[in-house]
Every structure is written in C-alpha cells, then in structure tokens.
Amino acid sequence: MHDEPEVAVLRLGHRPGRDDRMTTHVALTARALGADRAVLVGDTSQSTETVEAVTERFGGPFAVERVDEWRPLLREWDGRVVHLTMYGEPVQRVQGAVRAAHADGDPLLVVVGSQKVPFEVYDAADWNVAVTNQPHSEVAGLAVFLDRLFDGRELEREWTDAEKRVVPTETGKKVVDADERGEPSSE
C-alpha cells in the first residue's frame, strides 16, 4: 500500500490465450489486496488493459506494466523476494519474518509462477513460500499471502481517483459515483 515499502507482484509463465484470465485474476487480486504494482511478462496486453480499466473505474493507486524479460527485474530488485510455490515453506511459519522485513523498510517482490518455474527463481528468492503444500491456484496463494502479509489492513484501504464505488449492502448491489456518500437517495 502506498504509505508502506512497495509490494510488487511478478507474474511468470504466462501463455498467451490460454492464461489470459488467470493472469488478469492474478493482477486484479494484487490490486484489490494491497500490492502496489503488477508486472506481467510477455504477450499480456489483454490482461494489462483489463486491469488498467478497472483501476480507472474503481480507483488506485495501482500500476500494471508489461515487460518482455523478467530476469532484469529479479536481478536488480532492491529489496526482498518472495516466491510462492507449493514446494516452499509454510506461510504460517515464515510470514512473521516477511512482515518484519517489510516493516523494516524492505520492498517486496512477490513472484507468482505457473507450472514450470526455472530453478533460478527458487534460488533468487529470500523465501520460497507455500500456502499449503497442496496443488491449487496461484490466485488463491497470492490472495492468502497478501492478506497475511498486510494482516487485514489491505481490506480497510481507501481508493483514490475512482469513478465508481461499491457501497457494501446486506442484500443486492449498490454502486454510486465515487464522490457520493452512498445514502439511499443515490441508489
């Protein structure tokens, strides 16, 4: 979140066409759950555009960018690197150390892969972190990791420069212009 050291999410292993929705969901999850930036590798312009449109409509700050090569980012990252993988150490065991580093001022690069992540990523990571050692979803793993990293603070954040705002309701849907207060009259 913008008043803390940066948290960026790097999405590896995108296969054009086949992975468009998963990559979009990774980036939207990064945005919704407190990361500052998503970096999408390769032919990911469709995902990039979707996330930019969401940020325009529902607010930021959040950056999404497309790069051709991920190795320079990983190599030159000035902070700590977390790699989410089902083979890693349990999140509940390492989250304290990751939080402490972030609180001490270290930016975090959170690497989210797919099936085949090169060994150099495991090696470059300060922590290889498993949200369970079971196969499930990189989107789910990222979500639980971010919620635990920020300890729920991300759910209370404010959004700026939004066009629209959802007003929480017990039943149904209420969306108002972002500068409205969401009182019943604005439904």
Add this chain to the structure above:
Amino acid sequence: MHDEPEVAVLRLGHRPGRDDRMTTHVALTARALGADRAVLVGDTSQSTETVEAVTERFGGPFAVERVDEWRPLLREWDGRVVHLTMYGEPVQRVQGAVRAAHADGDPLLVVVGSQKVPFEVYDAADWNVAVTNQPHSEVAGLAVFLDRLFDGRELEREWTDAEKRVVPTETGKKVVDADERGEPSSE
C-alpha cells in the same frame, strides 16, 4: 474439515470451455483450504475429473460432485448460506458471526458466482460477503474467506490416503511417497 460441521462450496455460472480453469481452481482452492466438498454445476466434468485426480494423488478427504441444477441444493441446505460477492458486507465485519454459527454446529454452503448471479442467491444467503468491494477473482475471494473462516487451522490439516506428499523445503522441490518421512535419503 472433516471433524467439524461441513463446509461445501457451490460454484455457479460455469460456462463450458471458457471457465474450465477457473472452475478447477475454485474447486482445488476449496480442497486445499479446508472445505469438505465442491459442487460444480453444469458441464463441468473436466474440472471434476481434474480435482478427483488431485485428491487421489495428494489425499483427502474431499468430495467433488457435478450437478445439473443448483436450486435444489440451495433450497434444501440444512445450515447457513454464505454468498461471496463484491457487493456484500466486508468479510472482516461478518467473519465473527459466520465462525460462531459454524462453531455452533451449522454446516456452511459457500456460494461462489461469476459475473451474473441471480437475485434469489443474494436473497437466500444468510450473509452476502465481500472480500473487498473491488472486482478481482472468485478464487481469491474464496481463498481469503476460507482462511479467515478456519483461522489458519486449515493450513495444519492432515491428509489421508495420499500417494504423494510434498515436503516443505527452503529451496527446490521435494516430493515423496506419502508413507515416507521425507528425510534426505528419500529425495
């Protein structure tokens, strides 16, 4: 989890072909993060088979089933119903009430939709719950909800009847036969 009142995940709005991976990820997330059962509606046999194969390999108990109609399940559910939606009440505000109901013995049906969920679902739900009021991913929303419902207990669960087991490691991948202890010699 199997020593607690049942938690079942009902996946609505599956579009064959287009949603196969998202539906698979919803069900695998349900399995990994402590739900007992996933119910997939419509032409979802591909997802069902994938999840069954994962359970066979990495253990259970976990049930996945395919149904043609979801209305009977929702109507006849003997417990509480949670509907995850970006329009609902913040998870951090309602999680205490949901946890209490579950701890008191109520089975939970967690409904996960996609773009268009009929109003009757909002109406049938005891709680419409938002994991942020931002658009992101049903997989991410489900993951955070389950982690908060079980308060991390789901990360410590044991798996039975597994063929393979991942041994958490700082760097790299270690998978052993499920009856092995994961000492270095079994790598």
